[in-house]
Amino acid sequence: MIEVYLRDLSAEMGRRGVRGRVRRRILAEVTDHLHCDETAVERFGAPPEIAAHFADQLGSAATVRSVRWGFAALAVAGVACAMGMTQFWLPGVWGGGAQGQVAGSAPATVVAFLVAIMAAQVSLVAGGLGLLRTIRRRRTPVLPSAEVAIIRRRMAVALVSGLVCMSGLAYLLASIHGVERVLSVPESGEVLLVAAGAAAIVLAAAWIPVMRASRIRVEAAGTAGDVFDDLGRVVPSPLRGHPWVFAGGVAALLGIVVLAAGIVVSDGYDGALRAMAEVAACLAGFALLGRYLGLRR
Incomplete structure (x- = not known):
């Protein structure tokens, strides 16, 4: 009878x-207990x-650990991203005028520049919220399956x-700069290339x-x-339960900072254009990924 139970x-x-x-x-622990x-x-x-x-306990614990490892990797990538944004976003830094070179480059280069900026922000928000959720739920041994799914999606x-x-x-x-120059001249971005490659690994x-x-x-019941x-309490009470109002406020705040x-x-003038682009990107991201990442119900 014990053997049948263990097999099942x-x-x-x-x-x-x-x-x-x-x-x-x-199975070894259960076997000892049954005998x-x-x-x-x-x-x-x-x-x-x-x-x-x-499965509920193991899946919840494994998900929390994966978020910690993932966010540590994102921190490494954040260093490379900061180096890249310094070179390509701020004029007159790291050889000067890199931003102007981007603006005067082929359309594919401009698109790559914009995609890199957007991807960095999505990565920061998704990873940060995933880590924040696990921190807030650190004393909960079993997470609902819906919440586990959201945390995994975010990471x-x-x-x-x-x-x-x-x-x-x-x-x-x-x-x-050209591939040959990047690989041969440190001033042209060799350090950044190595940092980006290491971060990707x-x-x-x-x-x-x-x-x-x-x-x-994980099959535990509960909401996401x-x-x-x-x-939590960081959000003012009037905004709670109104995700789009909250998103608009965050977008406006980011626009002011930019x-x-x-x-x-x-x-x-240049700052105003960037601010409007940032606001539009923030709201678009909330519309496209908000439900998938569990930002709104």
Whole structure:
């Protein structure tokens, strides 16, 4: 009877993605427990229920760990991104005039520049909110399946966007300076190219824990929450429950920051154009990814 129970339990855990060494360890512990008490099989619980219990705990814990590893990789990419934005966004820095070279380049280069900027922001928001959600839920051993799905989506989007940003930076260097010059002259961006390549490798490696966590199926009941669950009391009470009003406020605040920065480093007209583009991009991102990333219900 014990052997049949263990076989069924092993099969149920396998269906939920609990495999390998973890499953063997659980089965060994259950075996010891059952052999200590001949009546334990009747009181232990049905194999599907026990397997779901283990899968919910393991899947939640693995998801939290994957977010931590992923955000660490995003921090490395953030350094490379900051170097790239310094070179291609601020005029007169790192050899001067790189921004002007972007504006005067082929359309594909300009598109790569814009894509790199957008990807960096999406990566920061998705990864940051994923980490914030796990921090706020750090004392909860089992997360609802809907919430686990949102957290996994956020980290997946963050890592993909980070890789897109690093690819965009590498393309910009090759387009503006030429591949041979980039590889032979440090002043032309060799350091940035190495940093972007290293960050891309780290981001790719961060996919390993994310993929491992995604194999475990969590079935716990509960809701996914939204951006107000992420930020908690940081959001003023009048804005809670009104995601589009909140998004508009955030977009306006970002626009003001970009406008002020544009006035400081260039001119008011250029800063105003950037601010309007930032506001439009923020609202477009909220419309396209808001529901998928669990920012709004």
